[in-house]
Amino acid sequence: MQSNVPQFLRRCFLSTLVYVVTVWCVVWLLKHPLLDADTSVRAVVALLPMLPITYVVRLLLQHVMSGDEMQQRIDLEAIAVAGIVVSLGTLTLSLLMIAGVFHTTGRQAMAWVFPALWIAYGFARAWAARRYQ
Amino acid sequence: MKNDIRGRREARGWSQAELATRAGVSRQTINAIETGRYDPSLPLAFTLAAIFERSIEDLFEPTP
Numbered sequence: 001m002q003s004n005v006p007q008f009l010r011r012c013f014l015s016t017l018v019y020v021v022t023v024w025c026v027v028w029l030l031k032h033p034l035l036d037a038d039t040s041v042r043a044v045v046a047l048l049p050m051l052p053i054t055y056v057v058r059l060l061l062q063h064v065m066s067g068d069e070m071q072q073r074i075d076l077e078a079i080a081v082a083g084i085v086v087s088l089g090t091l092t093l094s095l096l097m098i099a100g101v102f103h104t105t106g107r108q109a110m111a112w113v114f115p116a117l118w119i120a121y122g123f124a125r126a127w128a129a130r131r132y133q
Numbered sequence: 134m135k136n137d138i139r140g141r142r143e144a145r146g147w148s149q150a151e152l153a154t155r156a157g158v159s160r161q162t163i164n165a166i167e168t169g170r171y172d173p174s175l176p177l178a179f180t181l182a183a184i185f186e187r188s189i190e191d192l193f194e195p196t197p
Contacts, residue, residue: 067159068157068158068159068162069158069162069173069174069177070158070159070161070162070165070171070173071159071161071162073171129161131170132161132165132170132171133161133164133165133170
């Protein structure tokens with residue numbers, strides 16, 4: 001069994017990057033050329049970012065399922081840490097928004113939750129893997 | 134747990150990668166077990182014991 005973690009993480013980061021770019025493009029399209037387009041067209045375009053993020057989910061499932069018991073433990077620890085970090089981060093931002101210190105819209109914040117989770121997972125996995133080296 | 138996986142592996146002239154292939158795990162997992170940073174599950178401990186033709190008790194001993 002060969003560890004292919006660097007390739008996996010690279011694919012995850014690239015797919016997340018594609019997701020972010022797709023979100024920007026979709027937001028621009030919906031605000032400008034497709035502002036008055038048919039609702040069904042706007043819905044299809046709005047859901048385009050689901051493609052790269054679904055690919056990331058598929059990558060993660062394949063990676064976790066193909067790993068041995070120690071790799072699965074590392075993934076579990078990384079996912080747990082990433083979930084906690086992102087949860088605390090969103091809670092912190094929401095409290096700052098309530099206080100008027102930080103300003104963003106709810107839909108912008110929601111669009112960043114998933115990429116933030118993956119980025120946190122990448123760092124958390126590197127940290128968790130180091131504990132077993 | 135303490136173990137003598139490294140000694141037994143080296144006595145057979147196997148690399149970590151070779152033992153990993155025989156046990157169906159990654160080389161990193163074998164390395165973590167040898168260095169005591171990871172305690173294998175019971176099924177993996179049985180697999181390693183079978184590979185070295187020893188009992189689990191011969192390979193692993195609990196640390197106080």
